Amino acid sequence: MGARPVHGVPSTVTRRTILFGTAAATLLASAGCVPYSRDAINTVGDITFNNPLRIPALAASTVDGDGVRTFDLTAHAGTTEFLTGKQTPTWGFNRSYLGETLRARRGEKVRFNVRNELDETTTVHWHGMHLPAEMDGTPHQPVRPGGQWHPHWTIHQQAATLWYHPHPHGETEDHVNNGLAGMFIIDDDESDRLDLPGRYGVDDVPVIVQDRSFDDEGEFTTSYRGINGFLGDNLLVNGTYAPYLDVQTDLVRLRILNGSSARIYNFKFDDGRRFDLIGTDGGLLDRPRQMKNIVLSPAERAEIIVRMKPGSRTTLRSAPQELGAGFLTTGAGGNDRMDVLQLRARPALEPGGPLPARLAAVEPLRPDASATKREFVLDGIEINGKQMDMGRIDTVVPASNLEVWTVRNVAGQPHNFHIHDVQFQVLEVDGHAPPPELTGSKDTIFLPGKSAARIAVPFGTYTNPRVPYMYHCHLLWHEDRGMMGQFTVVDPDQVESAPRTLNMKEMHSHE
Numbered sequence: 001m002g003a004r005p006v007h008g009v010p011s012t013v014t015r016r017t018i019l020f021g022t023a024a025a026t027l028l029a030s031a032g033c034v035p036y037s038r039d040a041i042n043t044v045g046d047i048t049f050n051n052p053l054r055i056p057a058l059a060a061s062t063v064d065g066d067g068v069r070t071f072d073l074t075a076h077a078g079t080t081e082f083l084t085g086k087q088t089p090t091w092g093f094n095r096s097y098l099g100e101t102l103r104a105r106r107g108e109k110v111r112f113n114v115r116n117e118l119d120e121t122t123t124v125h126w127h128g129m130h131l132p133a134e135m136d137g138t139p140h141q142p143v144r145p146g147g148q149w150h151p152h153w154t155i156h157q158q159a160a161t162l163w164y165h166p167h168p169h170g171e172t173e174d175h176v177n178n179g180l181a182g183m184f185i186i187d188d189d190e191s192d193r194l195d196l197p198g199r200y201g202v203d204d205v206p207v208i209v210q211d212r213s214f215d216d217e218g219e220f221t222t223s224y225r226g227i228n229g230f231l232g233d234n235l236l237v238n239g240t241y242a243p244y245l246d247v248q249t250d251l252v253r254l255r256i257l258n259g260s261s262a263r264i265y266n267f268k269f270d271d272g273r274r275f276d277l278i279g280t281d282g283g284l285l286d287r288p289r290q291m292k293n294i295v296l297s298p299a300e301r302a303e304i305i306v307r308m309k310p311g312s313r314t315t316l317r318s319a320p321q322e323l324g325a326g327f328l329t330t331g332a333g334g335n336d337r338m339d340v341l342q343l344r345a346r347p348a349l350e351p352g353g354p355l356p357a358r359l360a361a362v363e364p365l366r367p368d369a370s371a372t373k374r375e376f377v378l379d380g381i382e383i384n385g386k387q388m389d390m391g392r393i394d395t396v397v398p399a400s401n402l403e404v405w406t407v408r409n410v411a412g413q414p415h416n417f418h419i420h421d422v423q424f425q426v427l428e429v430d431g432h433a434p435p436p437e438l439t440g441s442k443d444t445i446f447l448p449g450k451s452a453a454r455i456a457v458p459f460g461t462y463t464n465p466r467v468p469y470m471y472h473c474h475l476l477w478h479e480d481r482g483m484m485g486q487f488t489v490v491d492p493d494q495v496e497s498a499p500r501t502l503n504m505k506e507m508h509s510h511e
């Protein structure tokens with residue numbers, strides 16, 4: 001698909017390199033980071049919002065006689081015009097940048113013809129999906145250049161906003177930053193019955209937020225790396241620079257995905273208005289929650305409902321936030337102030353009803369005292385003192401086990417924690433009941449410096465002692481450098497005998 005011309009220029013941001021004091025420099029050096037910082041970024045007032053928000057097309061699919069819904073998904077390189085008159089080399093799935101939106105229903109069998117037309121090996125991971133490990137698209141399911149992969153599974157989870165992206169070990173940040181990421185929307189009967197805005201691209205709108213930097217030729221540059229990895233000085237929404245959304249209804253549903261590699265957003269509206277949070281990573285909440293802001297770390301999602309008055313405008317913005325002591329906040333972009341997306345209401349709007357008082361019937365997970373407990377300590381770029389080893393199984397989980405995991409970030413800097421295959425529920429954050437945004441299904445949890453969460457993790461029935469899933473920090477630079485571990489799900493009577501190491505030569509010999 002050809003890139004549409006866009007108008008507008010990126011804000012110029014002055015960069016200043018400052019060397020930190022010895023303690024900070026040592027700490028950062030130990031994490032393999034370059035100890036430098038720059039002035040806070042402030043794009044507020046610089047963005048002219050003169051580009052209509054691009055809406056990724058819904059991917060075509062076919063349903064065969066057995067009810068299998070099949071999608072073609074091709075990763076390829078192209079160019080995209082983000083800035084007027086400049087062609088940026090990009091990657092995408094079925095398009096030049098990002099991916100088409102996949103959509104399927106609970107109970108449906110899905111199948112993908114994944115083709116890799118890139119010059120390097122990639123993978124496609126279905127983030128947030130409950131599925132067999134061999135379909136998960138981890139580094140253990142590489143798709144070579146020119147190669148194909150045909151994963152398939154049955155969707156067994158509630159309506160949700162999931163996403164898909166590559167997961168090649170050590171290269172994920174690069175592949176995602178080049179543009180390989182897309183939304184995967186699941187529908188179900190329960191969500192269909194609710195009176196919620198649901199016209200894709202009209203009043204039910206994907207909002208994939210990514211930070212990027214451009215050089216003078218308009219090419220992406222990732223030269224600035226803070227303690228969390230690459231931080232860009234411009235924002236793109238669905239690959240649109242300086243975007244506005246033409247709002248036609250008085251209720252608009254935004255499916256916000258933090259598709260950035262390291263940036264943690266504190267989303268709010270410029271006029272301080274309240275919005276209703278209706279869903280998180282794994283689907284709809286039990287009821288709408290009124291909020292004035294929501295923090296999303298990389299890979300987290302939020303579905304929100306915004307109420308608009310005819311002819312009005314409001315701007316979604318990312319506001320400053322405390323992300324650690326002094327230089328840790330600066331180095332993680334916590335002082336940055338960035339405009340994201342302007343909502344522009346038409347002079348006359350189609351009226352929407354009141355929001356349903358109840359949303360999804362989310363069964364609370366209540367592990368009893370005998371539940372298996374595990375602890376995961378995040379520090380530096382290690383989990384439990386280890387870095388990723390593709391030949392090592394760190395954790396073996398019995399199938400159908402409801403476990404209690406404590407995830408502890410003992411570092412001063414922020415991390416987050418993503419678990420493949422499951423949607424978990426948060427029991428406690430630092431000893432307290434979870435805030436509204438953590439009351440639903442989650443697959444990724446933000447862990448600010450010196451914080452801990454206790455989560456209830458329901459493992460399913462897909463077993464394979466030789467193909468692991470992953471848990472990891474979803475700040476992609478941390479992940480790429482090894483902040484990741486592997487777990488298998490096995491029959492309960494095979495926990496002791498299941499392998500703790502993998503013969504990588506054997507596993508990947510057929511490729």
Ligand SMILES: [Cu+2]
Binds near residue numbers: 416473
């Ligand atoms: Cu991290």
